[in-house]
Amino acid sequence: MPRTLPIHINRDGLHDIEVAQSFEADDSFTVALENHGAPVHAYVHLDDDLSRVASLEATNHYVEDGSTRNVTVTVHDAPASGKLKIATGYGAETAYVDVDVTEPDERSDSVQVDESLSKPKRRPADPEPEPSELTKNLPLLVLGGLALVLVIGVGAIVDGVVAVFGALVVLVGLGAAAYFLTR
Template sequence: MSETLPIHVNRDGLHHIDVAQSFEADDSFTIALKNHGAPIHAHLHLDDNLSEVASLSATNHYVKADDTRHVTVTVRDAPASGKLKIVTGYGAETAYVDVEIHERDEQKDSIPVDESLSKPQRTRSPEPKPSSSALMKNLPLVLLGLFALVLAFGAGLVVDGGVALFGALVVLVGLGVAAYFLLQ
């Protein structure tokens, strides 16, 4: 069944309404107010039978020129039937649509499940560990880091300062972090 009820206004003249005689749904649906001319106000109304099982998000709608306005009709219960009233031009034109709301077909909405879904699926193989080629590719960086470490410790011994030794520790921690990310 259709999920959208198209309503054309201003197609054959000012305030003119063009809509199907009947509409069927089995759940909430959308009304598409398509304006083919000048800006217009449209009023939508569900009769008493339909308003017991369905509701409109709003009743009065302004539709800009050559634009489409979508209005949701929320269905709470089924089955039901009744009329949707469409009014334009503050009563200048009126049209009615016979609306049938059917019981929802659970078979149509169901998804068939077979026995294979109950069996465990194969897991993906884990990603390979980094090889020694990754270390060889980054060997110049490793050697440069070791040289910086030796240089920092040497400066700490020559200067005999705690600040230089702290700098050496910072370089050592930086090397450890860099090695971790290189081998990931």
């Protein structure tokens, strides 16, 4: 369905209005006021039946010579029908358009779904298996073991409270590292 209702103003004379006799929409649409002559004020109005389901931001529009002014008709509900009134020259010239607002076509906004979406997609086989967590973290485990041996050796040589405290700190650090590595 067309989304624009063209209205030609001043094409055949001052304040002349040319418009289709009817227009059909299933959603909001634009009224294009195309001025072919001198600047003009155009009045756009929805009758009572149409104003129940649609609205305009403004009704009086100034259209410069040789320009087009777009007026949005916002549709809130459907179906309905009514008249759209266009007047120029302070009502000297008036035209009416029969507007039918229909229910939106469900098919135009819907997404087609076929049965292929219900089948799981196959994942490509991994070219190489991932190394295990132990293999990835082996250098850290070796380094931690060396630190433990070093602390125990220093504790045996120094034989003091500070060496025992250092051994406990290293053991806690190794425990925390093991926890985060296996997580």
